[in-house]
Amino acid sequence: MNKRAEPGAISTSTADLEQAAFWMPFTANRQFKKAPRLLARAEGMYYWTPEDRKILDGTSGLWCVNAGHCRPKIVQAVQKQVAQMDFAPTFQMGHPVAFEFAERLARIAPGGFSRVFFTNSGSESADTALKIALAYHRARGESGRYRLIGRERGYHGVNFGGMAVGGITANRKFFGPGVAGVDHIRHTHDPARNAFSKGQPKHGVEFADELERLCVLHDPSTIAAVIVEPVAGSAGVLVPPLGYLERLREICTRHGILLIFDEVITGFGRLGKPFGAQRFNVMPDLFTTAKGLTNATVPMGAVFVKDAIFEAFMQGGEGIELFHGYTYSAHPAACAAGLATLSIYQDEGLLTRAKEMAPAFEKAAHGLRGLPNVIDVRNYGLVAGIELEPIAGSPTKRAFDIYLKCFERGLLIRTTGDTIALSPALIIEQKHLDELFGILSQAIRE
Numbered sequence: 001m002n003k004r005a006e007p008g009a010i011s012t013s014t015a016d017l018e019q020a021a022f023w024m025p026f027t028a029n030r031q032f033k034k035a036p037r038l039l040a041r042a043e044g045m046y047y048w049t050p051e052d053r054k055i056l057d058g059t060s061g062l063w064c065v066n067a068g069h070c071r072p073k074i075v076q077a078v079q080k081q082v083a084q085m086d087f088a089p090t091f092q093m094g095h096p097v098a099f100e101f102a103e104r105l106a107r108i109a110p111g112g113f114s115r116v117f118f119t120n121s122g123s124e125s126a127d128t129a130l131k132i133a134l135a136y137h138r139a140r141g142e143s144g145r146y147r148l149i150g151r152e153r154g155y156h157g158v159n160f161g162g163m164a165v166g167g168i169t170a171n172r173k174f175f176g177p178g179v180a181g182v183d184h185i186r187h188t189h190d191p192a193r194n195a196f197s198k199g200q201p202k203h204g205v206e207f208a209d210e211l212e213r214l215c216v217l218h219d220p221s222t223i224a225a226v227i228v229e230p231v232a233g234s235a236g237v238l239v240p241p242l243g244y245l246e247r248l249r250e251i252c253t254r255h256g257i258l259l260i261f262d263e264v265i266t267g268f269g270r271l272g273k274p275f276g277a278q279r280f281n282v283m284p285d286l287f288t289t290a291k292g293l294t295n296a297t298v299p300m301g302a303v304f305v306k307d308a309i310f311e312a313f314m315q316g317g318e319g320i321e322l323f324h325g326y327t328y329s330a331h332p333a334a335c336a337a338g339l340a341t342l343s344i345y346q347d348e349g350l351l352t353r354a355k356e357m358a359p360a361f362e363k364a365a366h367g368l369r370g371l372p373n374v375i376d377v378r379n380y381g382l383v384a385g386i387e388l389e390p391i392a393g394s395p396t397k398r399a400f401d402i403y404l405k406c407f408e409r410g411l412l413i414r415t416t417g418d419t420i421a422l423s424p425a426l427i428i429e430q431k432h433l434d435e436l437f438g439i440l441s442q443a444i445r446e
């Protein structure tokens, strides 16, 4: 017998939530519903619970609210757009806000990336980029290039393409291979040589040579694209070793393989430049974004494409060039949110602020070194990973217990495996750093 409350009568009491209809994503549903953690409102660097407890947001939501919560300019822009035109199709139709937003985005992208394809999420951006890569080779008569290469511990969302090239075991093992013709290079995590690196680790450029090995194994003329995150986020903040991205780029160029950067986390100022490609000065052929694109106010993603790739599609007859798109590609409300977000980023210098705040953030993060069970601290821009020694026989428990303690004390962090990941909003100030690391170090100590 379903004990669920009548619609409209649902409260947030534990008794109601235990039978709630909401099947929560990436959540231990039964555990959560016995002891829910709820957020009811947000502003700037903070959330508030339904009981009005103030929670410092150490993760900008899910690495996405880069300008801080509930920015009035974004809220008003969305309200205005929804009232003026709630929806318009972008299949064989258009609306001005979409064109304006794409244009504005192209202006902050690295040179030569003047084309933008809109999606609704990071997962859709990953699958879109992979499909564009495959179709690009076909458009040029290289249909033998069908293989896609990802990296162990990579995360490219949960759709079939992104899952297949992704390298987080739990996200793959329940679903089978997803897509044929996929292989992976090894990850770059090397705590034996790189533990407690500040910024890019010194060791590991040679991990990029794995790609050369796969080229030999598969024949490079069968490989369409390689996809990596410039800094791997979801698998525990893995910063690329010095020279690593450059070497991947060289190998791809040598073999005519497209290099895709997944910038869903690293895009929009997280590393101290608009995009990771600019921060590391390594240019991919396509890059994916989402999250900070609209400050997460309205779901949206975008794939940035090099001009030459776009041009390859614009040959021949003038029919539909790419049989791909989403009902909500360039949704007016998302474009309005994105335009307002971009104005805030630019007016407040947020696309480069992570670089200014990085030294203070780094100092605070590395201040955790020496606390019980802290086996690594790594950081870049406004992202840090704090890795803990797993409890024997109970992996992930140590980090999750700290997560719970932090929430009790007014701090939201994120954990992945036994790594704590921090990615505060780019508006963070020293007083927030003090509060964040004060609560976190106390929780780690206990």
Ligand SMILES: Cc1ncc(COP(=O)(O)O)c(C=O)c1O
Pocket (backbone or CB within 6 Å): 120, 121, 122, 123, 124, 126, 155, 156, 157, 158, 229, 233, 234, 262, 263, 264, 265, 290, 291
């Ligand atoms: C690098 C990367 N790619 C893709 C995704 C998937 O994005 P979404 O959850 O919006 O589908 C994420 C989400 O965290 C991500 O970090």
